[in-house]
Amino acid sequence: MFSKILIANRGEIACRIIRTARRLGVRTVAVYSDADAEAQHRKLADEAVHIGPSPARESYLSGEKIIAAALATGAEAIHPGYGFLSENPDFVGAVEKAGLVFIGPSAGSIRAMGLKDAAKRLMEKAGVPVVPGYHGDNQDVGFLAVEADRIGYPVLIKASAGGGGKGMRRVERTEDFAAALESCRREAKSSFGDDKVLIEKYISSPRHIEVQVFGDSQGNTVHLFERDCSLQRRHQKVIEEAPAPGMSEAVRAAMTGAAVKAAQAVNYKGAGTIEFIADGSDSLRPDGFWFMEMNTRLQVEHPVTEAITGFDLVEWQLRVAAGEALPVTQEQIHIHGHAVEARLYAEDPAGGFLPQAGRIDHLAFGAGEGIRIDGGVIGGDTVSPFYDPMIAKVIAHGATRDAALDRLGSALGGTHIAGLATNRDFLRALSVDATFRAGRMDTGLIERDLDALLRKPEISEEVLLVAALAALEIDPQASHAEFRHWGEASRRVVLLADGESIERRVVFDEAGYRLIGGAAEARISGVSVGVPPSALPGISPSRGEIGRETASFTHSPPLRGRCREATEGGATTTGLTIAARTEQNGTSAHLTARVVITPTRVGKSVSVLLAGETFVFLHPDPLSGADAAHGGSGDILAPMTGVVRLVEVKAGDAVKAGDRLLVMEAMKMEHTLKAPRDAVVDAVLVAEGGQAEGGSVLVKLKDAADG
Template identity: 50%
Template sequence: MFDTLLIANRGEIACRVAATARRMGLRTVAVYSDADAHARHPAVCDTAVHIGGAEPRASYLRGDAIIQAALQTGAQAVHPGYGFLAENEAFAKACADAGLIFVGPPVAAIAAMGSKSAAKALMEKAGVPLVPGYHGDNQDPDFLRRQADSIGYPVLIKASAGGGGKGMRVVGSSVDFDEALASCKREAASSFGDDRVLIERYLLKPRHIEIQVFADTHGNCLHLFERDCSVQRRHQKVIEEAPAPGMTEERRHAMGEAAVAAARAVGYVGAGTVEFIAEPDGRFYFMEMNTRLQVEHPVTEMITGQDLVEWQLRVAAGEPLPLTQEELEISGHAIEARIYAENPEKGFLPSIGTLNMLAFPEHVEFALGDVRVDGGVRAGDVISPHYDPMIAKLIVRGRNREEARARMLRALGDMRVAGLHTNIAFLRRLMADEAFATADLDTGLIERRVDTLFPPQKATPDAVLAMAAAALLHADGYTGGEAQRRSVAADPWDVADGWRVSGRHTRIFNLIDADGEARDITLLRDEGRWSMWQRDSAQPLEWAAQPVAPGRCRVRLRLNGEDHDGDALLLGESVTVYRDGQAYALQLHDAVAHAQDEAADPGGSLTAPMPGKIISVAVQPGDRVKAGDTLLVMEAMKMEHTIHAPREGVVQEIYFQPGEQVSDGEQLIALSDA
């Protein structure tokens, strides 16, 4: 076994690999970019080496800099993590040429499976069923459109070298094909340095099921059962679970055998994932093989009791697989939810900013347990536009699927994040949704359940407003009033409860909720008793607050005879209340300070929803557009985002051109009335 391991990646996977390596007694080396100088992964490793700028191409995609870092620190092996260089045959070969062990498959296996088109051709020869489509080398747009026309719509355009849902577009008709192809190729070139695509028939109500395979250098190859990754948004996985609901032993055996056959066909070594698309009638088709460890591997670890990173390291050191196929068993059910900095209500738009607060439910970290968290960020870290906006992975295990689902619901409700938008509330709705609860799964679940997963926003409850007001009073030194006065034998002038000679004291709070609605409330203390006034209506109020951390308190109150409790976090002009698994973000409104904001007329401009780069501009000054027309395309978080006209109008001015960087909130285009 080697004694020093360099981890050629960042974030959660770097921390994950470091945790296992540490348990095995190995020394670890981290690499980091300018943006990650103060990140978590350099801190948890024994040594850290700076390798370049914030952009992946200037750092984490620089194989030469990573190999140099390994050589200068005395590392004998390189673990590539999930992405970046994990499936790069040139990097794997460069490691071998430098005398380093690449913790992954042989170069030939990466090459065979690195191109989706080539992999499908190989599987076709091996008799593995494929989805009808075109996987050839001809990339002429007219030719590809004709192929799509002959396959029949809807079709899926997919980057040949892609992964992670990037470089994929579903096209419903021939008239939309050219624009979707161009966008897909741009995204593929940006993400993978390769704009080649393949075309496949888009299956209706399919499930995405993948098989974890493992092979060693002694000729052993096995599978560690399946994962269901059907719940997706924008072709990216949101929820993963193992085993797959409704999987029969016969089908599990057939898919496992097919996956092992695929691995053997390319002389595979190490951890890999063979992905299948399955139809409701049980038929399944080979999609691709990822020649690396997957983001969702923890659910497999949870049901098998095995550390797959340890398996990787031992196999890379030349050891045989720790177990045989017959010795592997499924125990319980595991579910993984990806916690993202994004806004589901705005098309899952990534959210950029500082994690002012990050608190997880009681859990183990990077290890087996009923509740596990795999994360690479800490409170105070910045979610930047340069990398994937995943905050952490929350993984739970139960004796069965229903117990795991209930445990996930509770764990999500116990999470506390502030400073940016997250998908936590959306994930709780997803866990509680009838379709998910009954395992009515397919890759279109989120789209077909949009009415229940994206319900109309309700007004912020009065109890939440009262909690926010109580937290603000507590921050100003107030107590809950009469009960506190009775419990403290002190001079009445020392009691901070709002007491006045007249017996009455009033505090007015101007709050703005997440929808921008003003919620003005008045708290009145009269003869030792509080009440909350709204719209000339009063509700009796009793409250108490207990500090739990700087800027954070536990609030308990009785409003109009009903008991409520929750957490409140105060940061500057913001108050976030966590109650019943929901987070309510409120802003204190200073009418004088924001008078100019209200006087401004934002109706004629469009602004950048996040930092990014302008990829293309579809209009010119003077063009007349209608609502929904494409104005320009931005790239951020390794994804393309199209900016559409919000209404009919005339383009007055375009402030940025392709290739230029923009900041969050910058004005992009001026649009006048038609």
């Protein structure tokens, strides 16, 4: 076994590799860019080396810098993780030339499977079923059109060097083929530097099923069963599970046998995945699946395989790379229960799934039996705009598929994230989708049901009351704070949600608090206030356990009020849990809500988690006025991290106090920035559609007298 390895990656997968390496007594070296100077993988590793600026091409894609870092720190091997250089055969060659070990397959195996057309010809020779199509070298438009007619419509045009869903076009009829081919070639050239394509029969109701394979240098090859990755959006996997629903032993034997045959055809060593497309229009059939491609690396979704087999695939990678044989034979690998994984991203589903960047004010995951969290960030960290915006993977394991999905839904429902828009609610909706729960999904399910999956929960008066108490900084336990000799205490509150203003009055009397002004009234009484472990000062997930809730806390006498969670990036976040008895429309029930409050330049952001749903409000500061949107120098600053939706001025424009300059969208809410005084626009530093960090200068103003 190695004594020290370098991890040529970042984020979640780097933290995942470090966890296994530490268990095995292997020291780790992290590499990091400017953007990752405070990243968790850097802090978790035994050593860390800075390798360059934030853009990946100048840091994580620089093989020379990574190899130099390995040599300088005395690392014996390099683990590539996934993405970046993990499937670059030239990098593998350079690593080996430097006298280091690449923890993965050989350069030859990667090259053999790197181009889709060549890989499929190789698979045909090896007896692996391949989708009917044309994978040859003739790229003449007329010839390809004839081939498409021969295959039969609909067909799929795919970039030979493609991946990640890019360079793909579905064509329904002959008349549309030429235009689709031209479009596909443009995208392929731009994305991969190669406009060569292949044509395949388009499978209706396709299911994406893949098989985990593993080989060693002694010639042993095994499979660790299949994973179903059919829940996709624009060819990007969203939820994965193992084993595949509806998989019979006959189909499993045929599919896993074909996968092992494919790996043996390229003398594969290490972890790899053979991806198949299957006909999901009816029951799976032994003759109804076809080879798509091989991923010559560890997959993002490998934890579900680990959950059902009990093996650590990263440990296997290290042992095989060190020259050891596989630790078990095929007969010793069995399926135990069912596992499902959801990819939690900083992205805005309601805004077209646009990636989000900025500070995570609060991050707490739902816990429970059978739940595993593989994460790369904690509360207070920043999601960088330079890389994939994954926050974590939520993995649930249970005795049955229903049990695993129930646990996944519960864990997602208990996950509270504040500061950035995420796909948490979208994932939770998927976990309870009736078609998915019945196992009748295919790769088109999400697009067909997208409107229902994105439907927002109704904001109840109970939610508004909790948000109002937090926004007004009312301690529900400290009733003396609202004491009156007679009558009732009443305070007005304005909350913004999804760009709409909601006005209510919070009234206090001997029975508790109630909210008036809406279509219904809500009241809470018998309130207790507590602080969740994840909101305590100085408490963070333990070393090597990024994303897990490991902290515990007791306080005597009982803590009242709020507790500061962290002070990073200029913002102090507070968190609390409110438990109360509620009354609405004549009914009474118990309520438990988690609340996170973060100050912004224009007031407070209030995030409420209640009954598994997240609600985000902005409580504007009525005293801030125009000063909230500009600095003393006259610069207009971004009040929070968000997207610039509208720019209404340009350099040289004369503006009057109160004129709208631009509109930002953050946390699913629009905020208008206005001129604080009569002035002239000196410079506009943002463009429509661009991302702006909180506190950054958007527009510079100068007095008209300054010319």
